Amino acid sequence: MRILIYLAILLISTQPLGKISAPKIENYGELPNISLMVLSPDAQRIAYRDTSTDKDLLIIRELKTKNLISAIDISNVKPNFAYFISNEKLILVATQNRYLNGYRGRHEVSAAFAFNLATNKLHQLLIPGKGIYGGQTQLGRVIGISPDKRYAYMPAYKDLGSFNLYKVNLTKNKRPRIYKRSKKDTIDFFMDDQANVLARERYNNDTNIHQVESLIDGDWVQIFKEETSYRTKSFAGITPDFKSLVMLNKDKKHGRVAYFTMSLADGKISDATFSHKDKDVERLLTDINRVVHGVRYSGFTPTYDFFDNKLNARIRGINHAMPNNAFIIADYTPDWSSIILYMDGENSSGDYVLYQNSTLSRLASLRPSITPETVNPVTQYSFKARDGLIIPTLMTKPVNSKLEKLPAIILPHGGPESYDTVSFDWMSQYFANQGYLVIQPQFRGSTGFGPEHTLAGRGQWGKAMQDDLTDAVKDLINKGHIDKDKVCIVGSSYGGYAALAGAAFTPELYQCAVSINGVADVEAMLKKEKINYGSDHWVVSYWQDLISNGDINKDHLKQISPINHIKNINIPILLIHGELDKIVPISQSEEMFDELEDADKKASFIELEKGDHYLSKGKNRMQALRKIDEFIKKHI
16 A cells, blocks of 8 residues: 555656646657666666757666766667666667668667666667678677677677677777677577676577577587477577576467477477466566576556565565556666556556656656646457457547547558557557547457467458458447547557558448558568568568468468559558568558559658668657547548
């Protein structure tokens, strides 16, 4: 109760007295000013990214006094992840869309940067072409830190025939040294806290062999082997005694993803340690050397399980005190005495809060202009699809409105193997603020609700997956909750595909459709993946399973592609696409727009300058939201 009262007083006391002003579109469309908040190991300092001014800054402050320790311009880095490795050093991880010398086109390149508070200097750790192969793009991964915190251990290609573990200086910009040589099909290494390499993971795209080898007495000994077209087991951590790897795999008892250990001595796999019949283990909670402390389970709201029962009680107490809010663990000290949580929900549009000494205190608000009173309620419900499958669904309802004949937006998620959560979704909240009921069905093929639910979507693009969205709308129409003449479908990525499929296959159901970075031509999408990766690559196998259940037939791909059904479309279409999208190329929307224009259909196309797949630039997100808002209000 102490936690609840303290935080509630804190939230209320920061709001001005008098009339509550309604949030503006900018309050939803702008990127949060504060992000990436992390805590130093001694819990004396916090670091965060601040974009509240015309600069992009990394700020470090004393936690108790709030005194500024350091501020550095990171406009050229734009990190999406940060963490302390000592009280004096941080690592920032960023993904940049850039050219690589000697290689055609632009590429999504991940990189890690070290920031030293003592010198106030920032430098990139691995740079393509400087001691490593110049054509690689995934260089942001740190798998271990030396005991003296002077070096990071990072995997990278020396050349196309050699994937090694490098020792990288965290203090000076020096050429990296090969620490452990390995095979070209190596994908990961595992180490202990004394910088000893314990094991490596390999996957060969030619033979489809997935294996793990343990380093025993100086020799690599195979302890696991499986032939698979793409990996189904995830090795993502190590036990505190450094004697076993942690493996995420399906529990045979109920089919959910569970936590297992595999002995480094002989490959023996344990019984499931963390396992839940109704939830998947979706993430491990680890330290900087990937030692596992606990797990996060899937679900509309996150839940956790730890080896330490006191930690379990602590997290349960926070959730019970504020049951209508979601708490995500953002960072923590090595002893877990201090925890930074990201909170949103009934009383929050997004806040960082600190748990310390049995008390929660707010550190920063991400959207101070959106007060607790103006956050629209998110509720959970489910309905039966036409074949009887239960479809879990989220619904964001305008504050203080009756659930009666509301205009509606159906908002299918991307992936499609992902799922929505009870959180402050900026687009859902904006349109609920404008009076729309926002519906987010977790259609078959979504993860988080069991393997049967996910596998039911295999081969069902444009078919049963789309029927689930149709059935969600019809269910709410039949209940009288939404106005059948005021429904629009909006989605990003796969959700963009679903929006176009809705316009092409069930045009009578919607008054308009918006596709953001969406797929219009599934056949062209698969062709592009084969060009990028090669026909035998696991990425291609994965998409073939997902789209056609492994049985690729060109007629089938054409049948489920909205671009081939332009004649059926009789509602206005808005296409929005990032110029530099590397996940779904902008050509998907360009070609769809050309076909719509040629057929004299009502269509608009917005190209987002230097935009990526995730609307990660504030300018692009704001432009997209304004255009969608204008479009929807014109048509429903």
